[in-house]
Amino acid sequence: MRWRRDDSADARLIRRTMLRIGLQSALVVGATVVLLCAVAVLVVLRSQHDEQNATLTTAIARADDVSDPPAGTWLVVLAQGQIQATSGLPPGLPDVAAIQRVRADGIATTEDFRVDHEREYRVRTERAGDKVIQAILDLRPAHIERSRLVKALLVSGVAGLLLAVLTGAWMARRAVLPLVGALALQRRFVADASHELRTPLTLLSTRAQMLRRRLRGQPAEADVNGLVEDAGELGAILEDLLLAADPRENVPRQPVELGALVRQAVDAATPAATEHGIELVVLDEPAAVWVSGYEAALRRAVNALLDNGIRHAHSRLRVALGVSGRQVRVDVADDGPGIDAAVLPNLFTRFAKASSDAAPGERRRYGLGLSLVSEIVARHGGSVAARNPDSGGATLSLSLPLLRNGQVSGGAPQADSR
DSSP states (O other): OOOOOOOSHHHHHHHHHHHHHHHHHHHHHHHHHHHHHHHHHHHHHHHHHHHHHHHHHHHHHTOSSSSSOOTTEEEEEEETTEEEEOTTOOTTOSOHHHHHHHHHHOOOEEEEEEETTTEEEEEEEEEETTEEEEEEEEOHHHHHHHHHHHHHHHHHHHHHHHHHHHHHHHHHHHHHHHHHHHHHHHHHHHHHHHHHHHHHHHHHHHHHHHHHHHTTTSTTHHHHHHHHHHHHHHHHHHHHHHHHTOOOTTSOOEEEEHHHHHHHHHHHHHHHHHHTTOEEEEOOOOSOOEEEEOHHHHHHHHHHHHHHHHHHOSSEEEEEEEEETTEEEEEEEEOSSOOOTTTGGGTTSTTOOOOTTSOGGGOOOOOSHHHHHHHHHHHTTOEEEEEOOTTSSEEEEEEEEOOOSSOOSSSOOOOOOO
16 A cells, blocks of 8 residues: 555644754754853863963973973973074974063063964973073864864764754654644534534524515514524624635635736625615726635635625725735725724634623624634735724725736736745
8 A cells, every 4th residue: 555645734734843843942952052062162172271381381390401391392491592492393493582582571471383384382481590491382182182072062962953853843743643633623523513504504594584574564574684684694604614614725826816806706795785785885906916825715805804894884885905015905994883992903813802881883793704814814925904094984904915927918927936
């Protein structure tokens, strides 16, 4: 049986979370390793520096002659105008200039001396009585020791990074799998419940409409009208639940002419606006505005904004489409009571609630519709916004990245591959 890679939305969520936590763990471990390596190297450097200076100082203090210096060192003595040096003195040494300076002012000096850009020596020059003694220490063993330390730290650091990535990915998988299972179970429950409720609710709505026709003109007509409206709201809630349970992330993106989509949505919403006594006005719009995305999802988002505007407008609903830079924006402005200031920051969260002190006739209600708008627009790389203009009412907007791929005539542009 051939193995197939699971490419569902939940599987992608697991992989993204594993990668993210693994990378975060690697960054933390990497920063820790770098810090520890830097501290270790600084400690070793300081220790070597102190040890080297102590070696030179001791060699000068015990120097009776130049014939028997400590291992790895050479001695140079200036006495009675004559310079004596240990045999095998490195080329380019002694540092005669340093000897003459110390002879003149008596101030001891310590300098690092490089020969042919390869070998490095530490040179200390002191005056002892009528003599000037210069001790030379080969720094190559210290450099080799330091290089070995750095290599060991690098190897252990890389191994730690790999271990951190693997451990982080394993822990992320263990942490996310139960959440993904719960999310999938929730989606199935919502989809199954909504689907099972749709048929009886449709029958209830149909019977309520038939009853309304029979009781037209009678005192009970108002109550039946409320029943029909409540059945319609329940149907809309069920549709929203079905949409929320079906993200449709696997649908391939295509170029969508947003202007045509908005016009079609307005035409479809006009009968409902007329029934509510709302004038639906479309302002001037660009000739052709293209975006990349899922046409059905974008249509649902625009429909949700129009439905929200029709529910809350008093007499007029304005729809505008405009382009600003690399963004295209759809504005839906109503002349209703506006949005409660307490709700405005969280308007696009699920079931946002208006304040309890709002007037009964002026209270706006929010369900899943606007949260679905936010989710759809976010999937398309856009954003949503809401505001209360000074002129009154409320304006809800969605912004999407504009698809720019040259001027097109007689057809749609190709989807941007970026």
